[in-house]
Amino acid sequence: MANPNIINIASLYAKTALLDVTTTPTVIVENPAASNKLFKITTIYLSNKDTVVSVNATLEIYRNSVSYYIMFQTPVPVSSTIDVLAKNIYLQEGDQLRVTASLNNDLVAIVSYEEIT
Numbered sequence: 103m104a105n106p107n108i109i110n111i112a113s114l115y116a117k118t119a120l121l122d123v124t125t126t127p128t129v130i131v132e133n134p135a136a137s138n139k140l141f142k143i144t145t146i147y148l149s150n151k152d153t154v155v156s157v158n159a160t161l162e163i164y165r166n167s168v169s170y171y172i173m174f175q176t177p178v179p180v181s182s183t184i185d186v187l188a189k190n191i192y193l194q195e196g197d198q199l200r201v202t203a204s205l206n207n208d209l210v211a212i213v214s215y216e217e218i219t
Contacts (some may be wrong), residue, residue: 124208131199141193145214146186158204
């Protein structure tokens with residue numbers, strides 16, 4: 103697994119991923135195995151579009167078939183947006199950032215990140 107030296111990078115691309123979240127764990131950002139890249143996750147927003155019901159959200163880094171939870175079944179209040187990250191996190195090669203909701207298509211996930219090589 104390569105881990106690029108982020109002091110002497112060759113390239114840096116800013117990206118944003120968007121997802122209508124379902125009740126099935128779904129990948130919103132994936133750093134493929136052997137990509138020779140590092141992904142710096144800078145922002146994660148979860149927005150509840152439902153005007154009546156709170157939606158529970160789970161956000162995880164999935165690595166080597168193991169889930170590491172950033173948040174687990176955390177309520178996102180009615181008609182609101184939560185900012186999930188206080189600090190940046192990194193996805194190494196083979197890592198996936200996955201999100202799940204308690205209700206289908208009531209939650210929107212927005213992830214901004216940097217692809218570093």
